[in-house]
Amino acid sequence: MNERDLRNQIADVKAGRLSRREFVQRMIAVGLTAPMAGTMLAHSGVAFAADAMDYKPTKAGGGGPLKLLFWQAPTLLNPHFANGTKDQEACRLFYEPLAGWDADGNLVPILAAEIPSKENGSLAADGLSVTWKLKQGVKWHDGKPFTADDVIFNWEYSVNPDTAAVSVGSYRGIKSAEKIDDHTVKLTFKQPTPFWADPFVAAYGLVIPKHLFADYIGGKSREAPANLKPVGTGPYTYVDFKPGDSIAAKRNPDYHQANRPYFDTVEVKGGGDAVSAARAVLQTGEYDYAYNLQVEDEILTKLEAGGQGKAQLTVTGHIEYIALNVTDPWTEVDGERASVKTKHPFFTDPAVRKAINLLIDRASVQKFIYGRAGVATANFLNNPERFRSPNNKFEFSIEKANQILEEAGWKKNSSGVREKDGKPIKLVFQTSINAPRQKNQAIIKQAFQKAGIEVELKSVVASVFFSSDPANPDTYPHFYCDMEMYQTTMPQADPQFFMNQFTSWEIASKDNKWQGRNISRWQNKEYDETYKQASSELDPVKRAGLFVKLNDLVVQDNYILPEINRRNCIGLKNGMVANKSGWDNDLWQIANWYRET
Amino acid sequence: MGNYLLRRLIVAVPSLLGISLILFVLLALAPGDPFGELASNPNIPPEVREMLRIKFGMDDPIMVRYFRWLVAMLHGDWGFSFASRVNVDTLILQRIPATLYVVGTAQLLALIVAIPVGVLAARRPYSIFDQIANTFAFIGFSLPTFFTGLLLILIFSVNLGWLPFVYRADIQAVGWMWWWENFKQAVMPVTVLGLYQAASYTRYVRSAVLDVIKLDYVTTARSKGLDESKVIVKHVVRNALIPVVTLVALQMPTVFGGAIVTEQIFRIPGIGSLLISAILANDTPVIMAVTFVFACLVVLFNLIADILYGWLDPRISFR
Numbered sequence: 001m002n003e004r005d006l007r008n009q010i011a012d013v014k015a016g017r018l019s020r021r022e023f024v025q026r027m028i029a030v031g032l033t034a035p036m037a038g039t040m041l042a043h044s045g046v047a048f049a050a051d052a053m054d055y056k057p058t059k060a061g062g063g064g065p066l067k068l069l070f071w072q073a074p075t076l077l078n079p080h081f082a083n084g085t086k087d088q089e090a091c092r093l094f095y096e097p098l099a100g101w102d103a104d105g106n107l108v109p110i111l112a113a114e115i116p117s118k119e120n121g122s123l124a125a126d127g128l129s130v131t132w133k134l135k136q137g138v139k140w141h142d143g144k145p146f147t148a149d150d151v152i153f154n155w156e157y158s159v160n161p162d163t164a165a166v167s168v169g170s171y172r173g174i175k176s177a178e179k180i181d182d183h184t185v186k187l188t189f190k191q192p193t194p195f196w197a198d199p200f201v202a203a204y205g206l207v208i209p210k211h212l213f214a215d216y217i218g219g220k221s222r223e224a225p226a227n228l229k230p231v232g233t234g235p236y237t238y239v240d241f242k243p244g245d246s247i248a249a250k251r252n253p254d255y256h257q258a259n260r261p262y263f264d265t266v267e268v269k270g271g272g273d274a275v276s277a278a279r280a281v282l283q284t285g286e287y288d289y290a291y292n293l294q295v296e297d298e299i300l301t302k303l304e305a306g307g308q309g310k311a312q313l314t315v316t317g318h319i320e321y322i323a324l325n326v327t328d329p330w331t332e333v334d335g336e337r338a339s340v341k342t343k344h345p346f347f348t349d350p351a352v353r354k355a356i357n358l359l360i361d362r363a364s365v366q367k368f369i370y371g372r373a374g375v376a377t378a379n380f381l382n383n384p385e386r387f388r389s390p391n392n393k394f395e396f397s398i399e400k401a402n403q404i405l406e407e408a409g410w411k412k413n414s415s416g417v418r419e420k421d422g423k424p425i426k427l428v429f430q431t432s433i434n435a436p437r438q439k440n441q442a443i444i445k446q447a448f449q450k451a452g453i454e455v456e457l458k459s460v461v462a463s464v465f466f467s468s469d470p471a472n473p474d475t476y477p478h479f480y481c482d483m484e485m486y487q488t489t490m491p492q493a494d495p496q497f498f499m500n501q502f503t504s505w506e507i508a509s510k511d512n513k514w515q516g517r518n519i520s521r522w523q524n525k526e527y528d529e530t531y532k533q534a535s536s537e538l539d540p541v542k543r544a545g546l547f548v549k550l551n552d553l554v555v556q557d558n559y560i561l562p563e564i565n566r567r568n569c570i571g572l573k574n575g576m577v578a579n580k581s582g583w584d585n586d587l588w589q590i591a592n593w594y595r596e597t
Numbered sequence: 598m599g600n601y602l603l604r605r606l607i608v609a610v611p612s613l614l615g616i617s618l619i620l621f622v623l624l625a626l627a628p629g630d631p632f633g634e635l636a637s638n639p640n641i642p643p644e645v646r647e648m649l650r651i652k653f654g655m656d657d658p659i660m661v662r663y664f665r666w667l668v669a670m671l672h673g674d675w676g677f678s679f680a681s682r683v684n685v686d687t688l689i690l691q692r693i694p695a696t697l698y699v700v701g702t703a704q705l706l707a708l709i710v711a712i713p714v715g716v717l718a719a720r721r722p723y724s725i726f727d728q729i730a731n732t733f734a735f736i737g738f739s740l741p742t743f744f745t746g747l748l749l750i751l752i753f754s755v756n757l758g759w760l761p762f763v764y765r766a767d768i769q770a771v772g773w774m775w776w777w778e779n780f781k782q783a784v785m786p787v788t789v790l791g792l793y794q795a796a797s798y799t800r801y802v803r804s805a806v807l808d809v810i811k812l813d814y815v816t817t818a819r820s821k822g823l824d825e826s827k828v829i830v831k832h833v834v835r836n837a838l839i840p841v842v843t844l845v846a847l848q849m850p851t852v853f854g855g856a857i858v859t860e861q862i863f864r865i866p867g868i869g870s871l872l873i874s875a876i877l878a879n880d881t882p883v884i885m886a887v888t889f890v891f892a893c894l895v896v897l898f899n900l901i902a903d904i905l906y907g908w909l910d911p912r913i914s915f916r
Contacts, residue, residue, distance in 0.1 A: 065769075069763070073874065074681070075678070075680045075681035075878075076681045076682055076683075081682065083632075083680060143671055153862070161644075162648075164645055164648045164649045164652055165645070166641050166645060168641075168642065168645055169641055169645075172642075186894070222677065222682045227682065228683065238769060242691050242766060242767070243678070243680075243681035243683050243688060243691075243865060244680075244681060244688070244763065244870075244871060244874050245692075245766060245866035245870075246766060246767050246768050246866065247692070248769075265769070267765075267767070267769075269763055269765060269864065270864075271861070271864040271866065271870055272763070272861065272864040273861075274861070276750075276762070276862075279755070279762075280762065280763055283755055284754055284755055284758065284762075286754075286761055286762070286763060287763070306755075396791070463624075463628070463877065463879060464628040466629065467630045467879070468630055468632060468643075468646055469628060469630050472628045474628070512671055515643035515646070515647075516643075
């Protein structure tokens with residue numbers, strides 16, 4: 001799919017020959033995100049078509065308690081410090097962004113009066129600024145009005161290095177934030193910014209009140225009382241919070257959307273494990289919602305048989321993949337293994353990489369391990385089956401792998417291991433300790449052995465594997481072995497941050513204390529150039545074409561082997577209606593949740 | 598007695614210091630860091646993690662960090678949790694009521710079951726009652742709490758639907774309903790923990806009573822025509838309790854430890870689950886504080902045991 005194909009399809013949508021939803025699905029198929037597809041349509045004159053949220057109650061309140069179960073307990077309630085999705089979700093009860101992303105990739109206004117666009121003149125043609133109009137009459141929980149000053153303050157708060165806010169990635173591209181009037185803010189970017197809908201949108205866009213945080217900017221950020229007792233604009237107000245255990249909230253009677261929210265109180269309970277959380281919703285119905293059910297599908301199906309609730313799966317951009325090491329992990333150069341100055345002893349032979357790709361039985365991994373929670377894929381981004389891109393197919397064939405290796409001169413030696421020039425193919429394959437991953441490793445090992453490749457499996461405790469400790473050689477960024485497998489999450493609706501993990505300037509090495517994001521040390525000039533082009537391209541259609549190319553470049557070189565596109569799985573009790581989106585938090589529309597009676 | 602107490606408390610200081618130093622160094626050497634979750638998130642620039650490490654003083658040498666911790670601790674400042682940025686003492690205080698309620702009730706239950714059963718079993722060794730009690734005791738301490746906990750959940754929550762299996766510290770009900778809800782949610786964890794403890798206590802009580810019951814002074818008491826129940830309570834049980842007190846006192850800190858598993862299963866917001874989540878998040882200040890509290894508990898309960906000895910048997914004097 002290139003730029004011209006994209007434009008043709010957009011014309012089809014405009015002419016009504018192709019439905020909006022179908023278009024979005026096709027874009028996902030070639031590795032783009034739904035929000036990107038939505039942006040492309042919007043740019044081409046097809047307005048964001050946010051469906052009116054499906055919401056039936058005719059008055060606010062009266063819904064009784066809403067009980068949410070988080071097996072990873074929320075530990076803090078300041079969205080700028082949120083350590084992982086559990087905290088982001090909890091913040092969503094109290095705080096709101098200017099807009100959020102729905103499942104089809106439309107921007108939905110929340111604290112904004114309208115979505116900026118070229119048509120209404122709030123989006124600059126040069127990509128250097130965007131003007132947000134804020135909703136009038138919105139009040140903080142303590143009665144103070146919500147204004148442009150609050151929005152501007154959030155940018156100042158986040159980018160102050162002493163605040164050490166985790167949201168800084170979304171805000172540091174802003175050069176200035178200017179108050180036009182009390183309800184209009186103009187953001188000016190440092191450079192043309194195609195993904196202008198990053199600051200103040202979705203998970204990192206939640207707005208905290210200036211009047212309560214202004215004294216706690218920078219070094220004193222930890223001391224703000226409101227870190228623990230949030231005062232937001234959201235549908236529920238603070239009652240009680242026990243970090244790592246529970247949150248109690250009650251309905252905000254002054255909420256700015258009519259007839260909302262439906263529930264009178266919200267109880268969030270944390271702790272325990274995913275399986276028993278699934279049980280409490282699906283089997284016993286003790287809770288209304290359970291977050292992130294990383295449970296084997298087989299178990300989920302059994303629990304669903306209890307008839308109290310259902311698992312709900314949403315498309316996301318998370319990808320479970322295998323990386324082959326481009327460098328030699330077994331030779332030390334300048335005090336560093338897997339240095340970019342070295343080359344891997346046999347992955348440099350494209351035949352070996354191709355054979356390895358053929359030996360990964362993705363279909364079985366999906367069928368026997370992930371079930372509904374993951375879809376086998378050959379693309380690094382996303383790939384629903386019925387629109388599988390013809391460019392990247394996956395195949396499982398031990399026969400073909402054997403043939404390729406044989407033709408490339410890798411002959412079996414006396415112990416059945418293939419070798420060339422006296423170098424037998426022996427690999428060390430590492431991943432984090434986690435039941436599905438260990439099963440996955442076992443399946444791969446079996447196929448490898450049949451092709452004459454010897455594998456030693458290694459598994460590292462997740463807390464070590466995923467740590468950023470520069471002194472520990474077992475972390476995944478060190479990559480001190482031949483192959484490794486893990487999941488990269490795509491927390492954002494735009495692939496720009498996501499795809500920078502294959503640029504050559506992101507290579508993890510001793511120099512940057514292994515903080516770089518290019519773990520496999522894969523380098524490609526064309527990729528670097530295309531990436532730079534994509535990150536400054538303002539036409540979303542051209543930009544999308546460039547991202548498709550980036551995906552193909554990295555996948556077709558066979559160093560990066562995508563395996564499973566994970567889905568986000570939640571548990572919902574029967575009768576609960578919750579608008580879910582894979583591009584925003586689960587609770588992004590908590591104001592619109594209700595129970596069917 | 599006062600003198601003795603003072604001496605014991607002074608002796609405890611260097612041992613606690615030693616414990617704290619070892620704990621601190623072990624934790625500092627352990628792999629993993631509290632910002633691991635931030636590491637795999639593409640949106641978070643590495644500088645933010647660096648900034649956090651510096652801000653929280655994680656890159657300083659171990660000894661500097663230890664002395665900083667020690668000095669702060671002496672000032673009553675327990676530090677703050679890296680994960681929730683809340684003061685550690687606040688976190689611990691929030692967790693204590695649930696732990697005390699569940700673990701305390703379970704201990705009471707264990708003693709209420711173990712003492713009479715152990716004594717009765719020892720009075721007629723190898724009788725049918727003794728055999729049954731022994732069998733149950735064996736089964737009891739052979740089954741780990743995570744197994745019995747799950748079993749109870751499957752029976753009483755899933756199949757029968759009588760009891761909730763998620764423990765809540767913030768029950769909204771008032772009056773009798775509040776008591777009733779609290780009772781209902783505590784039944785399973787208390788039973789699991791209590792019976793597990795009761796099983797091992799029963800064995801101890803039985804053997805302690807067996808040791809005492811054949812001694813001459815018991816026979817003397819009996820031959821003087823004392824009432825049998827009086828003989829058992831005043832002469833036998835009182836003396837037999839000495840080894841049991843040792844066991845119970847020394848078990849107390851491990852009971853908190855044992856409760857870690859139970860708290861996790863039932864989602865009880867107690868100290869044990871705080872420790873587990875802190876370990877999973879590499880939240881060093883919290884791990885340090887909780888384990889240090891455990892160390893203090895060990896010292897404290899040893900002292901309590903020694904004082905109880907003197908009360909149970911005046912021949913053991915305080916010196």
